[in-house]
Amino acid sequence: MQCNDISTHNLPKRPLRIFVHTGEVSGDMQGSLLVAALERQGAQQKIAVEISAMGGSRMAAAGAKLIGDTVSISSIGFFEALPHVRKALKLNRQARQHLKAAPPDVVVLIDYMGPNVAIGNFIRRQFPKVPIAYYIAPHLWVWATIPGDTAKVLSIADRILAIFPEEARYYQSKGGQVSWVGHPLLDRFADYRPELAKREARQRLGLAPSDRVITLLPASRQQELTYVLPIMFTAAQQLQTQIPELKFLVPLAREAFRETIETAFKQYGLTGQAVAKDEQMLAISAADLAIAKSGTTNLEIALMEVPQVVMYRLNRLTAWVAEFVLKFSAPYVSPVNLVNMEPIVPEFVQWEATPEAISQMALNLLNNPDQRQKMVEGYRAMRGHLGSVGVCDRAANEILELAISNAVCAER
Known part of the structure; x- marks a missing residue:
């Protein structure tokens, strides 16, 4: 996406729409820290933001409009996921309906590989110009066993915001556009x-x-x-x-x-x-x-x-x-x-x-x-290897940059 001028002066009158998709208790916690940082950085830069999310109660408490609760259906394993299939499909439909009704300026995926790849593929088909940031990408640098998993992640991610140094090196080596922002828990325990x-x-x-x-x-x-x-x-x-x-x-x-x-x-x-x-x-x-x-x-x-x-x-x-x-x-x-x-x-x-x-x-x-x-x-x-404090704000600024660029280009 190339625009000569992506200054905030050219933003549309409506708030920037940011959609965050995650699941599980840890994703909800990390998402809540990110939502707070997006609100904070938006206010500092005088940019109105409207954040909607699939996640949990912590993200809702941080200020996101919760479209569906994905925390309650989180599981690990093939057979463990079976009891949640119907609800997962229903939540996926809710997410797609919401995105069609209010197309986002940027999408943020947090961990939660299977559902995130699915929603990322939907975004690619439905809104091919909307940028996708993968924040806390799947740990494929540790346990990649299924051929093609890395390619699936890179096919939907315009930018990977990595939290581990090895994560950044791995996805960069595979051709991803990567920024190492550090681990968000550093902010929480500063x-x-x-x-x-x-x-x-x-x-x-x-x-x-x-x-x-x-x-x-x-x-x-x-x-x-x-x-x-x-x-x-x-x-x-x-x-x-x-x-x-x-x-x-x-x-x-x-x-x-x-x-x-x-x-x-x-x-x-x-x-x-x-x-x-x-x-x-x-x-x-x-x-x-x-x-x-x-x-x-x-x-x-x-x-x-x-x-x-x-x-x-x-x-x-x-x-x-x-x-x-x-x-x-x-x-x-x-x-x-x-x-x-x-x-x-x-x-x-x-x-x-x-x-x-x-x-x-x-x-x-x-x-x-x-x-x-x-x-x-x-x-x-x-x-000492997790980066420096200010992780969530760095991630938020990269996400806002993607949203601004997309919103300005879309107006032309």
Whole structure:
């Protein structure tokens, strides 16, 4: 798209239309930070913006007009996705109807590969001149196993806004137009002070300074209540047998999980409590150790400098297909280890994710100050490779630039 003059003086009288498409709890969180930055940068540049989104409640709270809630249907695996197919198709239709009714000036895709490729292909057919920015592109540089996946992403992305250095290098090497903006969680934890945060979190949660606290983070998807929670809670049960005074906190990624989590506390005889979604940072800050499923939360825990053990499990059939049919393999699954491709945090995935292995590693971390300190030093080294503060504003400015260019060209 080439225009000689893309100054804001030539913008249409209506607000710039920005459409953001994502799913899952982490995508909703990252999307909310981006929405806030788009609003902020638009105001600073005196550009009116109108942001609509497929995402979740956090993006809506940040100011986006929510067209449909995609967080509730997020899943990993072929068979796990089947119960959500009808709702996913309905949400896809809602998104397409909205886009036809209010054609965007720019589209932003966040993670969430399958649905994002589908909506990206629709944009390419329906609005071929509308630019698409892929923010937090799929981790194909780690686990690309299906031929053509990278080409699918590059075919729909006019610009990739990369958050990991290796992500930027990978997509650039494949011919993508890439900007490395850094990791958005840096903005969220720019002023975080671990010791102070721990004291304040314990006060607010009614915990004593001397309490020994482990925070469990088992689920942000429905399927994880089935496959991850039992393993994690059994490991916690074993730890409590070893250290009876332990207290456990479980932040709720979704309020709909409360009954299942509270029932599990009773079933496994754990001492502790479930805490609300908006208290997740408090629950992590208050902890001496976290046991977490793999995902963006691992990076949050690292930036809070809390030692952690990472685990994940899928449906056995899904895992078998991935390993033996698709030949899926990845050196690491936790974002903490992916930054420098180094084993900063211990990972127990699928067949290795046993309660005994997880509880033993957790016990070692709890009782070995040197091992805990080594992990914290690894966190600090990793943080230095995530970029610099101001990530969301940099990403927002690139997106606004694409929107302005498209809007000005469209007026001619």
